[in-house]
Amino acid sequence: MFESLSAFGYQLGHLASLYHFSILIAAVMMGIAFGALPGLTATLGVALLTTVTFTLNLSVETSMIALMGVYVGAIYGGCHPAVLLNIPGTAAGAATALEGYPLCQQGRGGEAIATATVMSFAGTVFGVLAMLLMVPMLAKLAVLFQSAEYFLLAMFGVLICGSLTAPDTPIKGWMAGLIGLLLATIGMDPTHGYQRFTFGNSELVSGIKPIPVILGAFAVPQIMRAMMRPTNGAGHNAPEITRLAPQWSVLKRNIGNAIRSGILGVGVGSIPGVGEDIAAWLSYDTAKKASKTPEDFGKGSMEGLIAAETANNACIGGALVPLLTLGVPGSPPAMMLLGALMLNNVIPGPRLATEHPEFIPQMAAILLWASLVMLILGFLLSRVSVKILRIPTAFLMPTVALFSVIGAYAFDNSLWDVGFMLGFGIVAFLMDEQGYPVAPLVIGLILGPMAEENFRRALIDSGGSLMPFLTRPICLVFLALTIGALALQWHRRQRA
Amino acid sequence: MLKGKSLRRADIVSGVVFVLLGIAVLIGASRMPIGGTYGGVDNPWYASPAAFPFLIGGLFVLCGLSVATNGIRKVGIAGLLGACKRAAQRSVREPTNRRGLSVLGLLCGYYILLRARWLGEPALSYTVSSSLFLVCFALLFFRPQNRFPKLWQSGAIVLGALAIAALVAHIFSERLGVPLP
Numbered sequence: 001m002f003e004s005l006s007a008f009g010y011q012l013g014h015l016a017s018l019y020h021f022s023i024l025i026a027a028v029m030m031g032i033a034f035g036a037l038p039g040l041t042a043t044l045g046v047a048l049l050t051t052v053t054f055t056l057n058l059s060v061e062t063s064m065i066a067l068m069g070v071y072v073g074a075i076y077g078g079c080h081p082a083v084l085l086n087i088p089g090t091a092a093g094a095a096t097a098l099e100g101y102p103l104c105q106q107g108r109g110g111e112a113i114a115t116a117t118v119m120s121f122a123g124t125v126f127g128v129l130a131m132l133l134m135v136p137m138l139a140k141l142a143v144l145f146q147s148a149e150y151f152l153l154a155m156f157g158v159l160i161c162g163s164l165t166a167p168d169t170p171i172k173g174w175m176a177g178l179i180g181l182l183l184a185t186i187g188m189d190p191t192h193g194y195q196r197f198t199f200g201n202s203e204l205v206s207g208i209k210p211i212p213v214i215l216g217a218f219a220v221p222q223i224m225r226a227m228m229r230p231t232n233g234a235g236h237n238a239p240e241i242t243r244l245a246p247q248w249s250v251l252k253r254n255i256g257n258a259i260r261s262g263i264l265g266v267g268v269g270s271i272p273g274v275g276e277d278i279a280a281w282l283s284y285d286t287a288k289k290a291s292k293t294p295e296d297f298g299k300g301s302m303e304g305l306i307a308a309e310t311a312n313n314a315c316i317g318g319a320l321v322p323l324l325t326l327g328v329p330g331s332p333p334a335m336m337l338l339g340a341l342m343l344n345n346v347i348p349g350p351r352l353a354t355e356h357p358e359f360i361p362q363m364a365a366i367l368l369w370a371s372l373v374m375l376i377l378g379f380l381l382s383r384v385s386v387k388i389l390r391i392p393t394a395f396l397m398p399t400v401a402l403f404s405v406i407g408a409y410a411f412d413n414s415l416w417d418v419g420f421m422l423g424f425g426i427v428a429f430l431m432d433e434q435g436y437p438v439a440p441l442v443i444g445l446i447l448g449p450m451a452e453e454n455f456r457r458a459l460i461d462s463g464g465s466l467m468p469f470l471t472r473p474i475c476l477v478f479l480a481l482t483i484g485a486l487a488l489q490w491h492r493r494q495r496a
Numbered sequence: 497m498l499k500g501k502s503l504r505r506a507d508i509v510s511g512v513v514f515v516l517l518g519i520a521v522l523i524g525a526s527r528m529p530i531g532g533t534y535g536g537v538d539n540p541w542y543a544s545p546a547a548f549p550f551l552i553g554g555l556f557v558l559c560g561l562s563v564a565t566n567g568i569r570k571v572g573i574a575g576l577l578g579a580c581k582r583a584a585q586r587s588v589r590e591p592t593n594r595r596g597l598s599v600l601g602l603l604c605g606y607y608i609l610l611r612a613r614w615l616g617e618p619a620l621s622y623t624v625s626s627s628l629f630l631v632c633f634a635l636l637f638f639r640p641q642n643r644f645p646k647l648w649q650s651g652a653i654v655l656g657a658l659a660i661a662a663l664v665a666h667i668f669s670e671r672l673g674v675p676l677p
Contacts, residue, residue, distance in 0.1 A: 055672040168503065169566070175514060175559045182521060182552050189545035192534050196545055197524060220603070227637055228596045395656070398633035401603060402626055402664060405610075410674045415611055418677075422603055433498055434506045452548040459542035 004136050004361060011358065011365035020065055021373070024366075027066040028373045029381070031073020035080070036385045037396060038087045038226070042074035042276070044218045044400070046336040047211065051407035053340065060344040060359075065366050067340055071333045072124060072370040075276050075312055076378060079116040080385040083109055084239060092276035092315075095284040095308035102300035110244040110382075115302060116309040117378035118246050119258060123310035124371035126262035127269070127317020131364050134270070135353075138325040139360075141474075142350035145326075147458035148468040152478040153272075154451035157328050160485055161273025161440045168435030170490055176436045180444020181451060183208045190453055203416045210339045212408040212421035213445055217438045218332070219404040220425020223397045241382055247302075254306045257287055265311035269318020273443035275331035276312040283311030317367060324348050324360050328447060332439050335446050504570040511564025518556030525549035595637075602633050610677045622676040623658075623665045630657035 027049065034045035049070050053063035078093025083100030096116060103112040145153070158181065162173025186197045187207030198204040251258075261283040268279035287307035288297045297304050319330030320337075327349035329335040341348055352359060408421040428438045462468050469475050498506055528546035533539055541547060606629040612619035620628070634653045638645055645653065668674040 052672070055668070055674055169563075171559055171562055175556070175563070178552055178555055178559065182549075182556070185549050185552070191543070192529070192539070192545050194528060194534070194545040196528065196549065223603075224596050224599050227599045228592050392638060394634050394636075394638035395630075395653075397637075398602075398630045399660060401606070401633075402630065402660070405606065406664060406668055406674075409677055410668060410672070413675055415607075415677050418610065419607060422607055425603075426600065434510050435498070435503060436510070455551075456543055456547055459547070464540060464542045 004132055007358065007361035008132060008364050011362045012368065015065070015362070015365050015369055020062075021369075023062060023065050024069045024369060024373050025377070027069025028073040028370060028377055031070035031075075032077035032080075032374070032377060032381055032385065033073075033388055034070065035074035035077020035093070036388055037391070038081055038085075038393075040074075040400060041218055041222065041332075042071055042092070043214065043332040043336055044222065044404075045070045045074045046333045046340075047214045047218065048403055048407050050211065050336055050340045050343070051410050054343050055410050060341070060346055061362065063340055063344060064337075064363060065370075067337055068363070068366045069370050069373070071337070072313070072316060072367065072374050073377070074333075075316060076117070076120040076309075076374050077385070078312075079120070079309060080113065080382065081389055083112045083116065084241075084386065085389065092280050092312040094277065095280040095312075096305055098284070098298055099301050099304040099308070102298070103302070103305070104239065106300055107242070108300070109239060110241040111246060112302075112305060113241060113382050114244050114379065115246040115250065116305060117375060117382075118251065119306050119309040120313040120378070121371050121375040122258055123262055123265055123313030124316060124367060124374070126259075126310070127266055127314040127320075128364050128368045128371070129317075130262075130266040130314070131317040131320055131367070132361075134266075134321045135325055135360050135364075138321060139350060139353045142325050144474060145350065146468075146472070147454040147461060148472055149474045149478065150454040151451055151458055152469065152475050152482070153326060153328060154447040154454070156478050156482045157272030157322075157447055158440055158444045158451075159482055160271055161443050162437070163486055164271070164274045164278055165437040165439045166435065167437065170486065172434075172436045173440050176431065176438065177440035177444040180441040180446075181448045183213070183441075183445045184448020185452065190449065191456060203414070208420075208445060209411065209417060210335075210442070210445055211411050212417040213424055214336055214339070214442055215404045215408050216421040216424035217428040217442055219400060220422065221429040221432050221438070223401055224429050226393050226397050240386065244379060244382055250302050251306075254303060257290075257303055257306055258310045260290070261287065261307040261310035262314040265314025266318035266321075268311070269315035269330045270321045272322055272328045272330060272447075273332070273335070273439055275319070275333070275439065276315045279315035279318075280308040280312040283307040313371070317364075320363060320367070324352060324363065325350065327450065329443065332442065335442050338446060501571050504567045507563050507567030508571070508573070511560045511562070511567060514560030515557050515564065516560075518553045518558075518560055521549055521553030521556060525553055598636055599633075602629065602636070605629070605632075618677065623661045626661035626664065627654075627657045630660060 031045055034040045035042065046067050049066055053066055075092055078088055079096045079100065082088040082093040082097035083104050086097050086101035088094040088097045100112045100116065103109065158177035159174055162177040163170040166173030186204055188205055189196055195205060264283045264286060265279040268274055268282055284304050284307050287303050288294050291297065291303055315331060319334040322328040322330050323334050323338055327347065329338045338348060346356060346359065404421065405418050408417045409415060411417060432438060458468055525546040528544060529539055530541050530544045530546050531539060606625065609620055609625040609628065631654050634657065635645065635650065638653065640649065665676055669676050
């Protein structure tokens, strides 16, 4: 623990340079703009910037500064349109809108945004602390993992993500995850070199690339949904912000609420593939149940706003814990971070701490600096965000499409990837319309190779026996967690 | 997302599609090398390239059946075809869906423009294709005061689109060294 703290301290000093800060400031600004603009998401922001960092051939350190800056900025930025327009910029800001907009109508919009800014900062710092505490413990546990454990971990991630993100029945989330796992089998088999499901197409031999899939899954449906709404294509006229400052007495009263929300945010973040939106809703719901004045919720309760904003930003640190220790991303933007790390030949997992000992404290330090920059820019840019919201959607959405197309193309200079991105985007839109969530599909695609490789290796080691999956202690824990969580989820849905 | 009975009717269709997809995966997996040796290496079922696709294909069939039967239980199979036909007719007439189809058309059109070749060379440069896409998109959806944009606004849209496309082209080709399509 002491070692990791001292490494963290060293990294904080190492990153405090003009070069790093200029990149961080630009990235956080871009993130806030992405979060503030309805229809653009944190995942899309991280995906598009990954293209730029990869094309510019930036170092891992610089790439991570840029990507983490966008991630933190975008998760926070969603609170601006949520408070000012009752339109959450991101899914994570939806719970904020419930309380933020009534506060804005009461003339307390500036106070709501300032409170959300401070609590987003507090939530991110909470996430950093949790990360520093949890990563060494989980890294020690991860060393005990063998093939059977990795296979069950990947399946646990896909199934739980499917279960928690499905808007209809959990089975649809699992099916989305299965599509991802199926897509991961396309191309050259890693063990035998046998070509599977390529249909003679040379573009498919190297497999499905995650970047066009992520861009397609998160950009095309967003663009379509934004334009399908009855609108004249103009921007939104947000009210001007007055008195941009939190009430310290309110913050002081909510310390317990903030700590509980931080814990919930980190906890949800560490569940594979489950993102900031679920953290915010869970925390909001818990705060309502624990509140002495639950009747105020929905009418402009600072308690609800604080719970949602603390949790969605604390979730970032939580999402990095399984990513760095097990190679399993904790949220959709973290999936993109995993892709970016792999592009830079950094493979997250149990060996990361030994192969790149500086990397984990560096990520924690980047997250802390990003949260500080977010806090400052959050206050400085609040009035500017009102103007950003005025950009007409009829101009904004085609520009996003333009960047998505060039982003998908730039990875391999291939128009095939662009076609795949568009085709997959249409499939993602249709799936979404029918209640099949897209996040489990992406996590299935990313975890597919890990699941398959370890499934086969475990069976080879046991001579074809399934017993290791059912007898090894960690496997039993995963099985119990998976079955318990799925049964609970199923029971709740059936009752609802 | 669809709601109520429409969603359950759609479930029957998507469930059947997934069952068929699962069967296709199982057939594809059965054609992969299983047993004996492959490339001079022992290839028992559990080590073969077909093992994982078999698992996924089987799960697809099970889950697809579950979704489809749930749909059938809720709305029944009778009237499904008629409902699908009515939904298809209605869906094209609905303004929301027309807007969605327009976006799809624009995106596909943009892709075709980027792919189009004339005597082995791109038919239109990236900047021109992208400007055309931006202009068409904006003119189709931008309705200030619910009217068509005025002449000066249309002119501004064309100039803005050209500027954005040229800027993106410059950044990616000159600064990032990406050979544009």
